[in-house]
Amino acid sequence: MIDHSVKPDGLAFVGVLTTYNHAGSVEEGCTFFHSMSNTYGFTPQIVHYGCLVDLFGRAGLLAEARALIDSMPMEPNDVIWRALLASSRIHRDIEMAEYATKKVLESAPEKSGTRILLSNMYASAGRWNDVAKVRLSMRDKGVRKAIGSSKIDVCGTIHEFTSSDVSHPKMDRIAAMLSEMSERASSPTADLAAAPVDYVAIAVSEPQKKQDAGVVCVSYLVASR
Known part of the structure; x- marks a missing residue:
């Protein structure tokens, strides 16, 4: 210029x-x-x-x-x-x-994501009392976390999934495949080294983190098919 x-x-x-x-x-x-x-x-x-x-x-x-x-x-x-x-x-x-x-x-003050991010940082550091304080503060102020959703394009048709949503017409088949892949992912031979498990928002043991990481990987694979 x-x-x-x-x-x-x-x-x-x-x-x-x-x-x-x-x-x-x-x-x-x-x-x-x-x-x-x-x-x-x-x-x-x-x-x-x-x-x-x-x-x-x-x-x-x-x-x-x-x-x-x-x-x-x-x-x-x-x-x-x-x-x-x-x-x-x-x-x-x-x-x-x-x-x-x-x-x-x-x-x-209405930004729920700000509080969620801080809460997740507390959780990652094992400061569960602080996590509880943030969550209670959100409840007292009436601040709600926005429901997460994902959209995928399959053969020109857009499929949207929200958290805890079971309304998809093929949910039975999706759940069956998810269950099968989850079992494989959580088996002792599954390689979950690349799965992100640092930011866990609830108090769980390390083995549970690994198991949950497997479910995260499986969910991603199912959504990508």
Whole structure:
């Protein structure tokens, strides 16, 4: 754009910052962010600060991300704080996650996903009393978790499955196949090494985690057929 004497706009800056973000190029991203005003005379907007917060967070620089938020010339919104919360989950920083959760709920108290994410972090750390406190708080405030659903396209027909849904016309066949594959997946010879079992939202033993991981794998395979 510069070579063709075209002045970049806010959207172009977002694109470049996002590229640095996914590449993990912190130093280059920071340099470019400052060049927006110093070189191009463009005042960064909240979306550009959000890109930089996410860049710091992905790199594990959570303190720097928080310092940036505190120095923003505008009031950070819930999107900014959720970016910090997501990074806190990735890097398992519960203290920072608690702080980010508090800030998110100040501006968007209806967001159930925020509380669920913090609850899952507590569960991963074995802090079951804190899990219970979060769940009780959700119940007392009337906050409900959105029902999860999945959609698959089979020969041009869209099939949607929601949590605990048994209304599908072929549910008997699906359940039978799921049961058979679940038995195979949970057998001693099944390889579940790749199954994610870190974030378990209820208190279960390690063997139970492995068994549940098998069911997760099977559910994915059934939905993919």
